Amino acid sequence: KTPAPGFNKVPDDLAEARDQASRCQACPLWEPATQTVFGKGPSDAPVIFVGEQPGDQEDIAGEPFVGPAGQVFDKALLAAGIDRSQAYVTNAVKHFKFTPRGKRRIHAKPNVGEIRACRWWLDLERELVKPKLIVALGATAAQGVLGKSVTIRDTRSKLIDLDGATKLLVTVHPSYILRLPDEAARVREQAAFEADMGLVLQTI
């Protein structure tokens, strides 16, 4: 592995990785964002959860999944009996991408170049944590892990072999559940998401 663009050493551990990533300028997203939101969790975690990118609250807190999507995620982990503190939680893209609208910052989807630029850090997190399982929360996360785009429909809830030691499980992004306009659909999709988290617990 060669160092990340702008650096001259490959980090030896997550602390060093986080420190370098805090200064990453490999894509334009660093500039308007408050800070890099690096992954969080133990280096011996059996599972890495990968989201899309930090949201407004994560950008301010500097931690992944602490806002509304994080609440949906936490609820599903609780239902499945997974202890979040034992998991490593990160994002495919580590800066918040947004469009200013008045006082508000509206989430904007990261593009392929931004996902690719940030893939160096996601790959490093994978190499340092060496999890049994990677869970991609949504299509952007799956794209960050696989380096190619896949559909949720084709890949969801299946254990995909990544290499000898690591499997990939693709599921929906928690924000997808939040955005469903219909209460019955939200309940149904939360249950399906919790079932995927049950599969996670069986696999790790």
Ligand code: URA
């Ligand atoms: N959505 C994500 O994909 N990641 C976060 O960290 C928060 C919201």
